[in-house]
Amino acid sequence: MNNFRGALIAIATLSLSQPLLADVKLGVDAWQQGDYAKALAEWRPLAEAGDADAQFNMGQAYKLGRGVSTDLNAAIQWYRKAAAQGHLRAEDNLGLCLFQQGDRSAAMPYLERAAARGDSRAQYIYGTALFNGDLVGKDWVRAYALMTRASASGLTQANSSLQQMNKYISDEQREQGKALAARMEREKGSLLASAPARNESAGPALRPAPAPIRTTEVAPSAPPARAEPPKVKTPTPPKPAPVAATPPARSASGPWRVQLGAFSADARARAMWTQLAGKVRGLSSYQPYYVQAGGITRLQAGPLDSSADATRLCAQIKSAGADCIPKRN
Structure with a gap:
């Protein structure tokens, strides 16, 4: 009898999963048509019921101010709920939002994983932290590699940071950083950071999220290999001026x-x-x-x-x- 009841419960659960996914898709369709109110009406009950994709989408809406007033705190709450279930893109956005809010210590673990997954903004911020030894151990080779990748993606702030770094690092460190950056580019799949550990009974297994608002798909893999601090025989260089560690921002008034x-x-x-x-x-x-x-x-x-x-x-x-x-x- 218990087995029979369990089977009924499983069948009932399976029958509910398809409408939920369909509703998320309806919300995506509405968003793409500019009907943000309808999109939120589809996503909110699913997000409150624990759907990670809907939670991520709610975070996007609050971050961008679409259908609701812009509210970074609310966005962080939704991203955090989705990230706790293994939603990688929610985790990436969570780290950037926490840093923007000034909670840099809490942001760093998320930014490290986002940088390994190839997010140029996270690479810029985490590379800056590694160079300055700010909240993380100083590692100029890895910092240079991440800043090189951010620059290659078109992030103009990274170009300025590389110029500053070049004033202090040795030729040997620079070449090691370039080699590591090239390796990161070649081995994108194998350099993805693992999702944070969690209780598997608390939610579904880690899964790549659909792309309702952004389209980058990322698959989970092994943590990135961390470059060992270089052993340089030259005298210890003077302490560098800190590289700017503000979130990448675009011009507010360019013509x-x-x-x-x-x-x-x-x-x-x-x-x-x-x-x-x-x-x-x-x-x-x-x-x-x-x-x-x-x-x-x-x-x-x-x-x-x-x-x-x-x-x-x-x-x-x-x-x-x-x-x-x-x-x-």
Whole structure:
């Protein structure tokens, strides 16, 4: 009898799983159409019931201020719930938000894993911490490698940090850092950080999340190999000036933007922004502009400081298969 009752419970549970997933998908469809209120109405009950994907999506909504007022504290709460169930992208965003809120100590473990998974913002922040020995052990080789990867992804702040690092590290350390950066690029799959340990009875097994808002898919793997601190025979260099450790931020008032298209409906422009922000790394950190003119909505992103910055961003967007034109505002 107990076995029979258990079978009934299992069947009932299985029958509920499909509608829940369908509702998450309905919310994604609504989000992509610009109907954020409908998306949240689909996700909220699922998130409150413990669905990790819905919890991540709620965090995104509060972080971006779509359908609700921007509330970083609420976003952190939702990311934390999803991350506790093994949602890797929620864990990445949690570390960045905690750092932005000033809780740097709590952010560091999340940022380390996000950096290993290839998030350029996390690489920049964690690389800075390693270089300065701030809250983590000083490791100039690994710091240089992470900053090199962040720079290669187009993060302009990383370029400035590399120039500062070059004033202090030895040629040997620099070459070791470049070699480690190349290895990180070659072995992306094997350098992914493990998800944090948790009680398996508290939720589902670790799984890569679908991409409702952003599209980067990441599979769990082994922790990254940590470079040993280099043994340099030269005299100890003077203490370097700390590399700036603020979260990567775009220009607040630059005169340039990039135009991503012109649309007859505002909702189509917003849907295109959501699609491109998920395909083009770093694009989501820019501000979208929906410029109305003669019944047409022009989708633009910015601001950028220079024509070179706008041209560089357009090159990334075009490589993703979309149109892009640099424009001076």
